[in-house]
Amino acid sequence: MTGIASITTHPKTILITGASSGIGEATARRLAALGHRVVVGARRTDRLTALAEELRADGASVTPLELDVTDLESVRAFAAAAIAEHGRIDVLVNNAGVMALSAVADLRIDEWERMIDVNLRGVLYGIAAVLPQMRAQGGGHIVNVSSVSGHRADPTAAVYSATKFAVAALSEGLRQEERDVRVTVVSPGLTRSELTDRGGAPDAQAAARAAAEQLAIPASAIADAIAFAIDQPAAVDVNELIIRPTAQG
Numbered sequence: 001m002t003g004i005a006s007i008t009t010h011p012k013t014i015l016i017t018g019a020s021s022g023i024g025e026a027t028a029r030r031l032a033a034l035g036h037r038v039v040v041g042a043r044r045t046d047r048l049t050a051l052a053e054e055l056r057a058d059g060a061s062v063t064p065l066e067l068d069v070t071d072l073e074s075v076r077a078f079a080a081a082a083i084a085e086h087g088r089i090d091v092l093v094n095n096a097g098v099m100a101l102s103a104v105a106d107l108r109i110d111e112w113e114r115m116i117d118v119n120l121r122g123v124l125y126g127i128a129a130v131l132p133q134m135r136a137q138g139g140g141h142i143v144n145v146s147s148v149s150g151h152r153a154d155p156t157a158a159v160y161s162a163t164k165f166a167v168a169a170l171s172e173g174l175r176q177e178e179r180d181v182r183v184t185v186v187s188p189g190l191t192r193s194e195l196t197d198r199g200g201a202p203d204a205q206a207a208a209r210a211a212a213e214q215l216a217i218p219a220s221a222i223a224d225a226i227a228f229a230i231d232q233p234a235a236v237d238v239n240e241l242i243i244r245p246t247a248q249g
Contacts, residue, residue, distance in 0.1 A: 018096030041067030189244020
């Protein structure tokens with residue numbers, strides 16, 4: 001990643017949530033490599049620090065910050081720190097997410113609430129934290145990472161799908177309300193990540209892991225799609241991208 005500063009002549013200040021692994025980490029790597037100023041947030045600060053040190057060694061501008069997207073004040077502090085350091089926020093990548101698969105009849109209510117808190121409330125908090133700044137500066141871009149589960153509902157994914165359908169509705173409504181702030185929904189299919197590592201019914205999570213082992217695309221493929229949307233001229237809004245393995249049904 002040498003010579004990154006010369007790759008883009010218009011570096012942007014980009015905030016990424018859930019950046020300690022998976023799509024968030026891959027996106028931070030991709031955007032830093034393009035010469036953007038990247039502010040990464042997650043709860044696992046040890047991973048963020050290691051990522052930042054690695055990328056900075058190659059000349060990248062990376063700021064790691066502790067972030068809990070279910071805590072409004074934490075999200076506001078994340079945005080405020082970016083403004084204090086860089087003076088603006090050009091892009092927010094709302095990436096943090098959890099997926100606890102189980103049949104509705106299992107009544108794993110704590111996991112339902114966790115998915116609602118992270119996947120939907122966390123996206124709302126992110127928007128609330130950056131939208132005033134973007135409007136004040138006359139432009140910005142909000143990228144919400146959804147899922148193909150925001151387009152279809154499958155057994156054991158009903159609640160997860162509900163949160164992702166909600167993200168799609170929220171994004172489209174926001175897009176229609178704003179004229180200077182771009183809104184993009186990125187919907188990954190089976191992607192290598194840690195989504196199936198925690199929570200959910202053991203059999204459902206194991207089935208998802210098995211499918212991912214056979215079909216999943218690298219997180220870098222999603223990062224490339226996000227970079228593409230961000231790189232468009234200000235007058236061009238890529239509203240939605242669906243990226244999945246060719247063999248995924």
